[in-house]
Amino acid sequence: MVASSDDIIIKTIARILVPFIQIYALYVIMHGHYSPGGGFQGGVILGASLALLLITHGYAEVRKRVPEGVVILLGSLGVLIYAGIGLICLLLGGNYLDYSQLSVILNVDPAHARSLGILGVELGVGFTVMAIMYSIFFDISTGGVLSEDQKHEEKLEGKK
Amino acid sequence: MNEFFVAVGLGMCILVFLVLYRVIFGPGVFNRIAAISAIGTKTLIILLVLGYVYNRVDMFIDISMVYALLNFIGCIAAAKYLEMER
Numbered sequence: 099m100v101a102s103s104d105d106i107i108i109k110t111i112a113r114i115l116v117p118f119i120q121i122y123a124l125y126v127i128m129h130g131h132y133s134p135g136g137g138f139q140g141g142v143i144l145g146a147s148l149a150l151l152l153i154t155h156g157y158a159e160v161r162k163r164v165p166e167g168v169v170i171l172l173g174s175l176g177v178l179i180y181a182g183i184g185l186i187c188l189l190l191g192g193n194y195l196d197y198s199q200l201s202v203i204l205n206v207d208p209a210h211a212r213s214l215g216i217l218g219v220e221l222g223v224g225f226t227v228m229a230i231m232y233s234i235f236f237d238i239s240t241g242g243v244l245s246e247d248q249k250h251e252e253k254l255e256g257k258k
Numbered sequence: 259m260n261e262f263f264v265a266v267g268l269g270m271c272i273l274v275f276l277v278l279y280r281v282i283f284g285p286g287v288f289n290r291i292a293a294i295s296a297i298g299t300k301t302l303i304i305l306l307v308l309g310y311v312y313n314r315v316d317m318f319i320d321i322s323m324v325y326a327l328l329n330f331i332g333c334i335a336a337a338k339y340l341e342m343e344r
Contacts, residue, residue: 108334119327126320133320143324150331153338 112154119147127224131213137220141227148232152239169229169236176226183218195219260311267307274300291336298329 123143130136152160184195192199197215198208206214277300280293302322309318 112334122323122327126324133317135320139324143327146328146331150334153331153335 108154112150116147116151119150120144123147123224127220128217130220131216137223138227140220141224142231144224144228145231145235148228149235152232152235157240164232169233172225173229173233176222176224176229179222179225180219183215183222187215263307263310267304267311270300270304270307274304287340291333291340294336295329295333298325298332302326302329 120143123140125140126135126143127137127140130140148160148164151163183197183200186203187196187199188194190199190202195215197212199211200215201208201211204211204214274297277293277296281290281297284290284293302325305318305322305325306315309315309322312318
């Protein structure tokens with residue numbers, strides 16, 4: 099599943115399509131409060147674009163662009179943004195995720211602060227969902243075994 | 259005009275069930291992949307027609323685009339799986 103494809107048509111189409119998919123995903127995230135969509139759906143589309151890249155260009159190529167460490171970092175960062183915004187609202191004297199309290203920090207009226215707060219939370223959700231979707235796809239398609247792990251095990255066996 | 263779109267949507271729903279026959283009984287994997295892809299396309303059209311029925315096409319276009327995209331990626335993934343099986 100993660101080997102690179104030889105077919106030039108599939109590769110070219112995927113290479114052209116992936117940036118547009120990602121821009122569309124950003125649109126879905128940013129317009130979450132006006133139209134269907136939001137953080138989760140946008141994150142899934144971002145994850146789907148990475149899955150398309152993984153299917154067509156193979157494990158080695160994608161790993162160079164999106165290393166495992168970055169994926170873990172993005173997944174944690176999203177949770178941090180979500181929980182952080184909630185906690186800031188809590189510290190400012192409101193309920194958890196009570197965005198209108200953010201108006202003190204952002205220096206805008208409460209309605210505007212609510213909109214910005216929802217946007218921030220959705221960005222966080224989008225980051226996490228993208229990372230986790232990619233990670234799940236990665237683990238299923240490799241059977242949980244990464245090629246680097248295999249190299250490591252081979253090295254250990256060589257030492258024995 | 260509304261009745262027209264409802265009729266088109268219902269016709270599409272019937273067509274989906276006709277294609278579903280190929281998915282379940284169709285000989286071979288290729289027939290099944292092609293049929294699933296066709297069902298995805300029909301679902302997209304049904305979504306757009308529903309948008310006209312509810313007079314909110316702008317909302318439904320977003321959803322249908324995502325649907326088309328996931329259909330495309332799923333189709334490539336199935337083809338890749340077949341290639342690997344050989």
